[in-house]
């Protein structure tokens with residue numbers, strides 16, 4: 001018992017710990033990081049599920065706070081050894097203003113870095129995104145590329161712009177001296193499209209299908225591959241990186257890693273059908289029902305409507321010119337950098353990831369009815 005207590009010495013802080021990915025990171029840390037003494041969960045909105053975590057041997061501290069407030073971040077971080085920064089504004093639908101997206105994703109990340117320096121927190125793991133690379137505005141395919149694949153990364157949309165800037169800040173901060181004189185060690189993880197338990201967009205698409213009488217109509221050619229990764233494996237990568245950063249600082253510091261697993265390469269819609277199919281939905285058509293130009297016209301109309309209606313209400317449908325371009329451009333990853341640098345292997349097989357996601361969809365479905 002004394003040995004166990006001695007081994008529990010680390011304090012971790014997870015920003016955005018109540019979000020879709022953040023919750024999985026929090027639960028994974030509690031399950032798979034035996035050296036944890038205290039886990040701080042920092043989020044703008046705290047979930048009631050946190051209460052159930054407070055019964056174990058690890059001290060779980062919930063902190064309601066805002067990453068855009070430097071003093072709140074620094075106060076939460078005092079005495080922490082590792083910070084996993086997943087908090088972010090994920091908005092490609094025009095819900096938030098570009099200024100707000102920048103403030104949360106870029107200024108919020110800068111505040112996390114400065115808090116590390118100020119408080120002496122030496123290890124920072126940042127949740128970046130595939131969107132830092134692409135797809136770019138020219139619609140160039142990125143076909144099973146890796147971290148070194150040359151690609152023209154050009155963005156205009158506020159979300160990828162903010163993620164790219166924030167990632168750059170994190171990587172440039174690697175090696176900065178933190179309070180106490182030691183060097184800050186940082187790295188960035190770039191998930192592709194994350195799926196799994198808690199994935200709100202999947203639920204939105206499911207409900208859209210229900211409204212259409214149990215059908216979805218193919219909009220994207222089946223040949224367009226879209227990278228996807230299971231949330232449990234993304235969480236596991238975060239836990240492993242955080243664990244290995246100290247021992248392998250020279251190798252991993254300042255590095256980026258795509259998040260990957262054994263999920264199959266498919267189009268966005270065909271991939272979703274792996275889960276929506278068993279929930280009773282059908283994807284109609286082997287080819288897109290509407291030509292691309294017509295879909296783009298609808299997407300532009302949606303954007304126009306959003307702008308016109310903004311003074312009255314928030315109109316933010318899934319289809320807009322940006323999301324259409326995203327879904328319609330091949331972007332997939334094939335790499336083993338995480339395996340080579342820190343021994344990552346996916347914790348969940350594709351079959352397990354699929355089953356877990358289906359069970360969650362079905363359970364949610366029965367609660368909703």
Ligand SMILES: NC(=O)C1=CN([C@@H]2O[C@H](COP(=O)(O)OP(=O)(O)OC[C@H]3O[C@@H](n4cnc5c(N)ncnc54)[C@H](O)[C@@H]3O)[C@@H](O)[C@H]2O)C=CC1
Nearest residue numbers: 016018019020021043044066067086087088129191193194
């Ligand atoms: N969902 C996806 O497919 C992907 C997500 N990512 C990145 O993963 C991270 C997590 O994303 P998700 O879990 O999907 O999003 P999410 O929206 O479910 O979670 C984000 C969390 O951050 C919190 N948050 C937002 N603004 C905050 C603020 N000002 N201060 C403190 N907390 C704040 C939210 O309350 C939320 O709990 C984000 O950084 C996102 O950019 C990267 C690649 C793919």
Ligand SMILES: CC(C)CCC[C@@H](C)[C@H]1CC[C@H]2[C@@H]3[C@H](O)CC4=CC(=O)CC[C@]4(C)[C@H]3CC[C@]12C
Nearest residue numbers: 090092129131193219268318319323324326327
């Ligand atoms: C028929 C329509 C055109 C289908 C619309 C699908 C879109 C809503 C989604 C297609 C691609 C998704 C994005 C992608 O998986 C990469 C992402 C990375 C992130 O960091 C955040 C989420 C997202 C932008 C994701 C959002 C939904 C899509 C645009």
